[in-house]
Amino acid sequence: MTTTGQDTDAVRVLQELEDDRSSVRLRAALVAGTTPAPCFVDRLVERCALETDFFVRDMLTWALTRHPVSMTLPGLLREVRSERARARSQALHTLSKIGDRRAWPAITRELLSDADDEVARSAWRAAVVLVPEGEEPGLAAMLTRQLGRGERETRLSLSRALVALGDAVLPALRAATTSPDRRVRAHALATERLLRDPDAGSGFAIEEAKRVVALGGSGHEGR
Template sequence: MDTTQFTTLITHPDRDVRLRAAMDAGTLHDPHVTAALVARLGVEDDARVRENLTWALVQHGDVAVPAVLALLRSENPLERRQAAHVLSKIGDPSHVPHLLPVVADADPDVAIKAYRAAASTGSPDVVHPLVARLGDGDAGQRDALSNAMQQLGELGVGALVEALGDGDATVRLHAAEALAQIGEDARAATTALAGRVADEDADVALAAVMALGAVGGDDAAAVLGDVVSAGHQPLAAVARRLVNAAA
């Protein structure tokens, strides 16, 4: 398949034809093919074809990156979203300055893809911009951010501990949930989580107890034991289940 054929096939009305063309494009290392793939990202309406476009662009490597980075500045949210998705498969720390604006994007679908792309770089420079999004959006968006923080692991724990002291209960709640998702790698947050067990917001207090169970360790177990002894429900019942599960 030459470049002219590819350009025709990638815009074909039949979704199966486009699907195959995008897959085949991964082996067509031609700048014109790369440009056609990038152009298709913002208009393709089929999820499977978009995923094949993403795969093909990753195969094109450094040749595709400048055009994909440029799409992050597009006024079209679909283009920004798909560009972030492609970059999440590459994980290059040098992309961080380009990704930070879309981490803060007002479009939730763009932001969700940007969270993962930022975390995939493994750069400490993405931690605080990601933590700044704690509490934003619906459950799906919050879960995506927690997943990104889990991917960063210990790198994000310090900033999440700071967020446990935020004046907004929604932020504190999300910080505790993210620490729980990180699990054992977040044991440095044990003392801060223990301080949130008495949070004035019941949901935050419960999330702190759950996070202590997730991070584990002797110190967390001791705090959970104290919660059981205090007898305040429902915290005591939850703490008891966590203690018994760890035994």
């Protein structure tokens, strides 16, 4: 293919990323990832902040992972500081998929406690992927401050993030099981059970933790 032909194809992809039809945007993102090119990076990052269709967003993230980190990282790091919640959330999600620990300093306390649940959930997932060796206990301490937050899906996301940290989370988690806040206590107990037995299932762990708290127990009897 000639250079002119390649340029024409790239222009078409860039135009189709802005198309009103989600199927066209999905195809364009697929092409951008299948045939990576520097000219796609900025537009892909921009589209992540605007895209309303889940499947297209997922393909945009995949396309970005197909490009060199040196090209994608600067734009994504700018987006995590965006005023738009979707931009922050999708940039964090993409950073978790890229997995380059140079992005770790961008995972701030503010993002881990973001008022938007989707942003916070994305930050939790990114944090456990990017955390440098030895800094897991500090991250666990920050994450456990979010225990008891939100509805079931938010609580489950946080439990999964904490479980991914392994034994490093135990001191902070056990401290949370004595919290005066019943929601925090229940969530901490459920997470502790998932850590001990991931096959128990999240629904069981959460309901069991609520039962223990309702009965006035600590959940640590017999240990």
